[in-house]
Amino acid sequence: MKQYDVAVLGGGLLGRLTAWLLADQGCKVILFNAGKRNGEDAAAFAAAAMLAPTAEAVEATPLVVQLGYASLPIWRQWVDSFPTPVFMQQNGSLIVWHPQDHALAKQFSQHLQRAHQDSSVWQVWHNQEISEHEPQLAGRFQQGLFLPTEGQLDNRQTLLALADVLDRQQVSCHWGRSSDLAECAALAHWTLDCRGYGGKGNWNSHGQSRLRGVRGEVLRLYAPDIELHRPVRVLHPRYPIYIAPKQDKLFVIGATQIESEDDSNLSVRSGLELMSALYTVHPAFGEARILESMAELRPTLNHESPEIRYDTQNRVVTVNGLFRHGFMISPTVSIATVRVLQTLMQQQSLPDAQACYHIDVLPVNQNGEAD
Incomplete structure (x- = not known):
């Protein structure tokens, strides 16, 4: 029985x-x-738990993007029903880049345009808009792309x-x-x-096996001098680096995407790239405390x-x-x-x-x- x-x-x-x-x-x-x-x-x-179908459309399959958009309102409904509090934010996300990476920004914008027929899913922010919505980034980036529908969880x-x-x-x-x-x-x-x-x-x-592990490395930081109101992605030659602000001045920084099934500790190269990119977003990150560094394998089909x-x-x-x-x-x-x-x-x-x-x-x- x-x-x-x-x-x-x-x-x-x-x-x-x-x-x-x-x-x-x-x-x-x-x-x-x-x-x-x-x-x-x-x-x-180890995840940053970003709900970012607009940004992911640049590389993800159309199916994944569709599933991502459909999941956003479901998460809100579920989080509101949980008896245990869960941090959920839907203030959009901001894509920024340094002058030397302007070509990456142009390529990213072209991918966005190909993936989305509706151009209202992103907005171009100039220095004034960036300063207004993210004061601590004032003067640090001349232009960015704001994706208003995106969110994140803890x-x-x-x-x-x-x-x-x-x-x-x-x-x-x-x-x-x-x-x-x-x-x-x-x-x-x-x-x-x-x-x-x-x-x-x-x-x-x-x-x-049609299933493989793709290595992703993440840092968790405590940065009491930094305040961001939404996740920020920095375009990077090897992979987009995101900074996801959680509650109580906690930040999740990630993530590498390496075709490897090695789940050992964070590599020096990845650590240097993540932290140097973070420092260029704001020097106050230089005084942040590293709470954890993690590497996990994401299950990926062909x-x-x-x-x-x-x-x-x-x-x-x-x-x-x-x-x-x-x-x-x-x-x-x-x-x-x-x-x-x-x-x-x-x-x-x-x-x-x-x-x-x-x-x-x-x-x-x-x-x-x-x-």
């Missing part, structure tokens, strides 16, 4: 969200997470709030406890695999978009591939995942791509590969 309707493998951001949504709709859910309740071992623990508050919500929904959460598909199959009618990079072995195709797979024979649904957009797209991805799972549980035909926010939903064949 199965004790649960669904067993969730992985308690990072996506695992917590899907477990919560399933429980909220009446499912009896058990969740296994090898890491801690506070999410310390999840990629989401990543760690969100992870803890979701753990609290799971407790309230009576989800049986096993923190610091590994599990596998066999154990989940013995306990529940269906298994939902949300293990991110930890599930890499289940994404093989023709002998090679097409750099999320994907949901299902195996009706073994009753397993697997979702992965959020890449660097975890917080930005996780609401819509989790809702689509729950829709797929509920449809399978009811033995109905799967919803079409339109109903699943255009996320690829693929059956798995007898070799464990997507058809």
Whole structure:
């Protein structure tokens, strides 16, 4: 006799969200997470939690951008419903650059224009507008691009709030406890695999994994002399560097994007680049205190978009591939995942791509590969 309707493998951001949504709709859910309740071992623990579909449209796939825009109002609704306070800000974001990087700014603007037919999603700010809205950047940048719809969350508050919500929904959460598909199959009618990079072995195709880890490095600083009212991105020759101001003078600085599955400590090169770019934004950052430096691997599929797979024979649904957009797209991805799972549980035909926010939903064949 199965004790649960669904067993969730992985308690990072996506695992917590899907477990919560399933429980909220009446499912009896058990969740296994090898890491801690506070999410310390999840990629989401190191994230800046920026909700930035306009800026990400420069490099992200159209699907990811669509999911990002659809997720913004959902986050606001969810954060307002959480019993535990979560910092959420939607003051837009500001893109700036130094004179020597004017060519990068021109290229960035061209990408924005190609990605967005509606030019109202960004505004050109000159020195006067920058000084008015971000006084501490006055005179430091002659021009910038303001993206008014963008926002951010506190990543760690969100992870803890979701753990609290799971407790309230009576989800049986096993923190610091590994599990596998066999154990989940013995306990529940269906298994939902949300293990991110930890599930890499289940994404093989023709002998090679379609899932890879992309290294991202982040600094967390305490800067009492700096006040920013929104995230600021500095265009950089290697990667855009963002400064995300959180509460209590805490700033998250990131993030490198390196094609490597090495999750060891921050490299000297990356540290120098992040901190030197930060110092050029304002010299007062030179007196900031480094609280943490972190490196995490973002689970990335070969097409750099999320994907949901299902195996009706073994009753397993697997979702992965959020890449660097975890917080930005996780609401819509989790809702689509729950829709797929509920449809399978009811033995109905799967919803079409339109109903699943255009996320690829693929059956798995007898070799464990997507058809």
